[in-house]
Amino acid sequence: MTVTSDMAITLDGYIAGPNVSLDNPGGDGAEPIFEWIHTLASWRQRQGMTGGEENRDSELIREWFDATGAVVMGRTMYDLGEEFWGDNPPFKTPVFVLTHRPRPTLVKEGGTTFTFVTDGIHSALDQAKAAAGDRNVDIAGGADTVQQYLREGLIDELQLHVVPALLGAGLRLFDGIGAEQRNLEAVGVVDTPLATHLKYRFVK
Amino acid sequence: MTVTSDMAITLDGYIAGPNVSLDNPGGDGAEPIFEWIHTLASWRQRQGMTGGEENRDSELIREWFDATGAVVMGRTMYDLGEEFWGDNPPFKTPVFVLTHRPRPTLVKEGGTTFTFVTDGIHSALDQAKAAAGDRNVDIAGGADTVQQYLREGLIDELQLHVVPALLGAGLRLFDGIGAEQRNLEAVGVVDTPLATHLKYRFVK
Numbered sequence: 585m586t587v588t589s590d591m592a593i594t595l596d597g598y599i600a601g602p603n604v605s606l607d608n609p610g611g612d613g614a615e616p617i618f619e620w621i622h623t624l625a626s627w628r629q630r631q632g633m634t635g636g637e638e639n640r641d642s643e644l645i646r647e648w649f650d651a652t653g654a655v656v657m658g659r660t661m662y663d664l665g666e667e668f669w670g671d672n673p674p675f676k677t678p679v680f681v682l683t684h685r686p687r688p689t690l691v692k693e694g695g696t697t698f699t700f701v702t703d704g705i706h707s708a709l710d711q712a713k714a715a716a717g718d719r720n721v722d723i724a725g726g727a728d729t730v731q732q733y734l735r736e737g738l739i740d741e742l743q744l745h746v747v748p749a750l751l752g753a754g755l756r757l758f759d760g761i762g763a764e765q766r767n768l769e770a771v772g773v774v775d776t777p778l779a780t781h782l783k784y785r786f787v788k
Numbered sequence: 789m790t791v792t793s794d795m796a797i798t799l800d801g802y803i804a805g806p807n808v809s810l811d812n813p814g815g816d817g818a819e820p821i822f823e824w825i826h827t828l829a830s831w832r833q834r835q836g837m838t839g840g841e842e843n844r845d846s847e848l849i850r851e852w853f854d855a856t857g858a859v860v861m862g863r864t865m866y867d868l869g870e871e872f873w874g875d876n877p878p879f880k881t882p883v884f885v886l887t888h889r890p891r892p893t894l895v896k897e898g899g900t901t902f903t904f905v906t907d908g909i910h911s912a913l914d915q916a917k918a919a920a921g922d923r924n925v926d927i928a929g930g931a932d933t934v935q936q937y938l939r940e941g942l943i944d945e946l947q948l949h950v951v952p953a954l955l956g957a958g959l960r961l962f963d964g965i966g967a968e969q970r971n972l973e974a975v976g977v978v979d980t981p982l983a984t985h986l987k988y989r990f991v992k
Contacts, residue, residue: 595948595972595988596962597801613969734954744799748974748988750938753967758800763957765817768799770952770984775977780986784799784952 585713589723589730590648590743591757592617592779598754599727609664616749620778621645630674641778648743652677653719654712656705658729659683662698672696678715680708682729705732727755734761740786742768745779789917793927793934794852794947795961796821796983802958803931813868820953824982825849834878845982852947856881857923858916860909862933863887866902876900882919884912886933909936931959938965944990946972949983 593599594617601611610618621627625636626646636642654677662681665673672693673679679698687700701708712721720741723733733739744757768784775781797803798821805815814822825831829840830850840846858881866885869877876897877883883902891904905912916925924945927937937943948961972988979985 595946595986596965597960602967613967616969616971742799746986748972750962750965750970750972751967752962752965752969756801758954758956761800761954761956763806763817763955765820765956766954767820768952768954770979770981773977773979773984775974777974780974780977782799782950782984 585716585718586720586740587709587713587723587733587738588648588652588720588741588743589725589733589739590745591725591730592621592745592747593757594747594749594751596750596752597756597758598751599725599757600755601751602753602755604664604755606664609668611754613751614754616747616751620747621745623778627674630676632672639778640774640776641781644745644774644781648722649676651720652722653716654721655679655724656708656712656721656729656733657681657724658726661724661726661729664726669696677719678712679724680712680715682708705729705736705738709733709738727757727759730757731759731761734758737766737786741771741783742786743781743783745781747779789920789922790924790944791913791917791927791937791942792852792856792924792945792947793929793937793943794949795929795934796825796949796951797961798951798953798955798958800954800956801960801962802955803929803961804959805955806957806959808868808959810868813872815958817955818958820951820955824951825949827982834880836876843982844978844980845985848978848985852926853880855924856926857920858925859883859928860912860916860925860933860937861885861928862930865928865930865933873900881923882916883928884916884919886912909933909940909942913937913942931961931963934961935963935965938962941970941990945975945987946990947985947987949985951983 601614624642628636673696676695690698772783805818828846832840877900880899971991976987
């Protein structure tokens with residue numbers, strides 16, 4: 585059982601631009617972070633779309649989808665994505681949403697369920713682990729949620745898709761994770777014209 | 789004539805730890821950022837030392853040394869390094885130091901000169917370009933100096949030696965560079981057990 589977090593990020597460390605809102609879920613200037621993913625066959629397939637490029641990037645994203653058996657996300661990410669994901673969300677697995685407001689579980693088409701967890705990040709992770717079978721649990725975001733799991737040392741593997749852009753402002757992935765040195769081991773680098781994909785494992 | 793900046797950096801974007809001072813020039817917990825460089829034959833040779841590893845990392849650092857014909861640095865970096873560098877500093881080229889206090893040029897052994905520039909970053913860069921011949925000008929640091937040149941769009945190539953560690957606090961390379969999107973092109977990735985070396989060129 586591996587707990588992963590897989591994030592697209594600019595070279596200067598931003599996973600979203602400034603001024604994130606329901607109408608602007610990626611924030612200002614966030615196109616370089618996300619638009620390459622939307623060109624990939626594996627991503628399009630997951631969204632119920634056809635076409636797209638079958639390239640190394642697409643393979644990597646497919647591997648990540650296939651390896652993931654449950655997802656944890658923050659309430660803001662859920663709120664920003666809910667309408668876009670529609671009746672058949674791309675997760676196809678149980679999703680555990682961290683929130684303060686209890687809400688009944690939503691059962692969507694295609695295998696996605698949204699379970700709202702009000703008793704903290706450890707509980708959400710435990711539930712996700714139980715649901716994931718022998719596949720991974722992915723901490724999907726947003727930044728604040730990933731940071732909470734990083735602070736507690738609960739993430740085993742980090743995959744960063746580094747896009748070749750500097751944004752200069754926005755939401756940083758690595759912020760408030762605690763002033764404590766953590767050592768990693770690089771377990772793979774894949775470089776393509778779209779992104780540099782860096783995979784790291786935490787050294788315990 | 790290419791203007792480069794070549795920095796060792798943690799995965800979370802720090803080029804030094806917190807509490808940098810004359811007695812603690814790398815800041816707290818900065819060992820992962822710098823200690824790998826000190827094991828390399830090319831680095832040791834430049835410091836007038838023998839031994840060290842002849843590996844891909846050492847080659848990369850040697851290529852960077854050899855390609856550099858002049859250096860620009862901030863006053864803080866100069867102050868932190870002055871004693872350590874001694875009578876035969878590792879630069880072996882003209883170095884232009886940004887400062888507010890005029891001071892006569894220092895001529896050291898081995899080809900290093902320190903020229904103190906009081907009329908701004910453009911003047912320092914122009915003087916460095918004139919001194920570099922057909923080699924590169926490297927903006928050596930610290931973070932504040934690199935940020936000033938990034939803000940003005942004066943850097944052509946960025947080489948980051950990403951060390952497999954999260955520091956959680958310290959001096960960020962990418963901070964205050966202006967909320968303006970800049971596109972880069974990845975021109976090379978070299979992955980070794982010591983660091984992931986990412987080279988980018990700014991797309992004008």
